[in-house]
Amino acid sequence: MRRDIFQAIADPTRRAIIALIAVHSMTPNAIAENFNTSRQSISKHLRILSECELIHQEQQGREIYYSLKIEKMKEIDEWLEQYRNIWENRFDQLDDVLSKLKKN
């Protein structure tokens, strides 16, 4: 089973869950109220997010509060970094390519 952060954020419901619990921790029931889907399906999404270590849970009595592990989101940022370099230095790179072409 592939289970990484890229697969985790591929689903729009999971992205919405992430956005919700980024603000403050929430219980599965409270999260589910924001969607027209069952509590169980939200639970499954939470499990996937958990397996990706994207969220953290804290039991409080019979309730479980889920919150976002914001550090994990940095992984996406790190992956993006290489491309950010490209789009920021597009023209510099073009110059680079051209000068290299001249040398050959």
Add this chain to the structure above:
Amino acid sequence: MRRDIFQAIADPTRRAIIALIAVHSMTPNAIAENFNTSRQSISKHLRILSECELIHQEQQGREIYYSLKIEKMKEIDEWLEQYRNIWENRFDQLDDVLSKLKKN
């Protein structure tokens, strides 16, 4: 059929294709040489990336050169922006929350 950039980058083969053609445009055959999968399966991935407007194609005789539309990658960056704010201002936000709590 869901077809957005988050679904596009969910597959590791597609992320590898993106990395490959980010450097310079390549033909499907040349791309496929880098994986132990068929040219046809790469073609399917390229179609998905195309449908997400993540790549650009240029016909040259019977060859088709695929290249990355780097601007599209910015969409991920924009989505990440809200979370970047959170992880950068974690402590500031904590202060914020605490001061708001005091007021209530």
Add this chain to the structure above:
DNA sequence: TATTTGCGAAACCAATTAGTTGCATATATA
């Protein structure tokens, strides 16, 4: 002109996904 090459598309298949319903369990409350 006949053959090879590069490619996309269709048909098919196994695995995975996102959802459902129906439990079981633990905690709160009457």
Add this chain to the structure above:
DNA sequence: TATATATGCAACTAATTGGTTTCGCAAATA
């Protein structure tokens, strides 16, 4: 203690996915 509530988990299902094989077409080449 009996009941209600919050939750996770298992079994099932339909849709989607990523791959394959097979095909057709257009461009290059012999």
